[in-house]
Amino acid sequence: MVMTTTAAQIEGWLEAVKDPEIPVISIKELGILQSVDVDGDVVTVNIIPTYSGCPAMYAIKEDITAALAARQITNPNIKIHNAPAWTTDMISESGREKMHAYGIAPPVARGHAVACPLCHSKNTEVISQFGSTACKALYRCLDCAEPFDHFKCHAPIL
């Protein structure tokens, strides 16, 4: 009997691939992993970059290849797509919770107050729109004085 691997199984295995810059969140939770196709022996992994210039894409490709190699899947076809354009709405609820627990304030709709991940106060101020990476802004809590990263809302202004 020939064992066949399903796309759903592979997607499950890829839960092990974390974002290189926020290593508690998987690429699936972040919305980078869009889908997996299985056609005979050929496995295609469809991913989208977060920001256009995101330097982590190369590391993510290597991590996907390594995770699949551990399951005896070699030479996967990893396709980087330009569409759909990634937005922070693609981050799953579990992704947001893990981000918060990691000390990064998850995205909020534009114009809404960002809560401090330490004391939960909404009395915070922006220090810089650009933080340690393009996807994060640097904030400071005015109540507990904690400086923290905020994962910026990334979506088109309609």
Add this chain to the structure above:
Amino acid sequence: MDAQHLYPYFLRLADTSMTMSQRLSEWCGHGPYLEEDVALTNVALDTMGHANLFYQLAVEVADDDVTVDDLAFLRDAHDYRNPLLTELPRGDFAYTMMKQYFVDVYALLLYRALTESCYQPLSDVAKKALIEVQYHHERSHEWLKRLCMSTEEAHQKMQKALDDLWFYTPELFETDAGIQALHEQGTAPDMSVIQSEWSSMVETHLAQCQLILPETGWVATGGLQGEHSEHLGYMLAEMQFLQRAYPGCEW
């Protein structure tokens, strides 16, 4: 779709982003303070990402077997299609932010229009780039206001930057027969419409900042034909050094 016109158009878009990004990245380690240094280089990174996406579009329609790296690193100045504005030396912080503001408004309006392009790969790239450009525009507009409305010295420096750069801006909207043909096919927007939207937005903001538009100056032109200022050659000499010295070298 007519690849003959698409190829130079994608180079125009890509080269504009590439030269902007390279000039911005020169601020790395020289920003006025740490957070601003990080912000400048993050904008440079996004903008290099846009150049990469536009070069990919060019590669897809190219006659020859070229790569994105070939286009960025192995073409000489006369093959670059960016407007002269984006190749100018970075100057001081006022000069950099004024130029950034001009180009951010241009990119905001152009990419928004390109999301409607009938050439799907271009529309996809525009949708992606637009989200990032919105942040860049918010930031450079904030800096414009902050610098113009702070000290007298800051205001003077911004006025000087405006005087030096103003007549480089019409070239952003220049077209040629190829771009006109793309507009007629629904691939590219009407640049005269983009220009009038740009002028009304920018002139309103500049007036709010109590800056005065210069009346006369040399109106830059030539980038679309590969005729550049002397600055581009020096920029490329630095930017392309590694690929020229070590052909095919990868990071």
